[in-house]
Amino acid sequence: MKLKIGSVLLASAALIIAGSVHAQGISDGVVKIGVLTDMSGQFSHESGDGSVTAIKMAVDDFGGKVLGKPIEVVVADHQNKPDTASALARKWFDVDHVDMIGNLINSSIALTVSGLAKEKNRIAIINGSGSSRLTNDACTPNSVHYAYDTYALARGTGSALAKQGKKTWYFLTADYAFGHALEADTSAIVKALGGEVLGSTRYPPESFDQSSFLLQAQSSKAQVVGLAGSGNVLVNSIKSAQEFGIQNGGQTLAGLLVWITDVKSLGLSAAQGLVLTNAFYWDRDDETRAWSKRFFEKMKRMPHMGDAGDYSSTMHYLHAVQAAGTDEAQAVMSKMRELPINDFFAKNGRIREDGRMVHDMYVYEVKKPSESKSDWDFYKLREVIPGDQAFRPLKDSACKLVKKD
Numbered sequence: 001m002k003l004k005i006g007s008v009l010l011a012s013a014a015l016i017i018a019g020s021v022h023a024q025g026i027s028d029g030v031v032k033i034g035v036l037t038d039m040s041g042q043f044s045h046e047s048g049d050g051s052v053t054a055i056k057m058a059v060d061d062f063g064g065k066v067l068g069k070p071i072e073v074v075v076a077d078h079q080n081k082p083d084t085a086s087a088l089a090r091k092w093f094d095v096d097h098v099d100m101i102g103n104l105i106n107s108s109i110a111l112t113v114s115g116l117a118k119e120k121n122r123i124a125i126i127n128g129s130g131s132s133r134l135t136n137d138a139c140t141p142n143s144v145h146y147a148y149d150t151y152a153l154a155r156g157t158g159s160a161l162a163k164q165g166k167k168t169w170y171f172l173t174a175d176y177a178f179g180h181a182l183e184a185d186t187s188a189i190v191k192a193l194g195g196e197v198l199g200s201t202r203y204p205p206e207s208f209d210q211s212s213f214l215l216q217a218q219s220s221k222a223q224v225v226g227l228a229g230s231g232n233v234l235v236n237s238i239k240s241a242q243e244f245g246i247q248n249g250g251q252t253l254a255g256l257l258v259w260i261t262d263v264k265s266l267g268l269s270a271a272q273g274l275v276l277t278n279a280f281y282w283d284r285d286d287e288t289r290a291w292s293k294r295f296f297e298k299m300k301r302m303p304h305m306g307d308a309g310d311y312s313s314t315m316h317y318l319h320a321v322q323a324a325g326t327d328e329a330q331a332v333m334s335k336m337r338e339l340p341i342n343d344f345f346a347k348n349g350r351i352r353e354d355g356r357m358v359h360d361m362y363v364y365e366v367k368k369p370s371e372s373k374s375d376w377d378f379y380k381l382r383e384v385i386p387g388d389q390a391f392r393p394l395k396d397s398a399c400k401l402v403k404k405d
Helices: 002-022 048-062 082-094 107-120 152-161 177-192 211-219 231-244 261-267 286-299 305-325 329-338
Strands: 031-037 069-077 101-104 123-126 143-145 168-174 196-203 224-228 250-257 273-280 361-366 379-385
Touching: 031 082, 031 305, 031 379, 048 069, 048 101, 048 286, 048 305, 048 329, 069 082, 101 305, 107 123, 107 143, 107 177, 123 305, 123 329, 143 250, 143 361, 152 250, 152 273, 152 361, 152 379, 168 177, 168 211, 177 224, 196 211, 211 224, 211 231, 224 231, 231 250, 231 261, 250 273, 273 379, 286 305, 305 329
Parallel strands: 031 069, 031 101, 101 123, 123 143, 168 196, 168 224, 224 250
Antiparallel strands: 273 361, 361 379
16 A cells, blocks of 8 residues: 555656646747737727737847747737637637737737637737726736726826816717726726716717717717727717817817827827827837837838837747746746836836736827927827826726735
């Protein structure tokens, strides 16, 4: 009996040792990064080729190898369809052995793929999508929400307008996960600051004619018309608002997620005066200008926070693989949470247990045409929001990974 027990213990020890050895190094001889993004749809200007370029820049700058093994980048267009995204992610995880999926614009898709990353013990890093659910009730131990979220956007823009005495709001909200989260987070901030939400209209995300919705917002007499959407629809909304004279009538138009590419499409005449919250501006300092110049040479446009976040988060992921000595997901996630982020995108950034990357956010106002000195000179800084104030406090989190007293 003693011999039998000893044999079992020896066998168990051998399995543990074998598992430990297997966890070291690169599991299949290559670190594979998947860019799952919108290459052709209404969010392609906020992701697409820009996100692919930024991630490939990070891989090249890292040296193309980690722990002596090659880094490979694969790309797919999810077409803004959760079912398509799910099928692509499953194939990448199960068949192609992709270690990390990045960008993930479109919150419904980000929520789906981050859940799959947990199931398959791989990693998802979200830069394109904004829903704060990703680090709240839908958090996972395998996902990171990096550049921004709806809570931070709401906190920045809502507070800035409240300081101007703008207390009443009406929302035009895209009818999908991101729009819902943005409206909910902004409404909570507005009410906490003593404001009032007079109403909201939800529109199909592919609805390009905003006329009837804008008329409802105009008739509400709200001081602020909050645009809780993104992409080409947002650009069309702002153009239509100008035509209807919403701002000339005394209402403030708040683009709750405005990308610099949107301002370029609109032109300063249409976009001037917009108040927005952002994680990155190319002209912020010498470091942002240097990296943005390199990106511009490849894309012929200036980068936005999604592009910068894709680069920064990919570099951080690769440094974590290097530090962990393996591409095993939990070992890498542990290092990602442990290592600070200090680069052109963020200073003293850190990844919390809920997956939120905490860093400063910035409130900008779009310049008047007369204030702009050159092409892409679009923003003037109104306020810096420290990272520990910009994102949802852990004490208010519904994430199961957060330890509460």
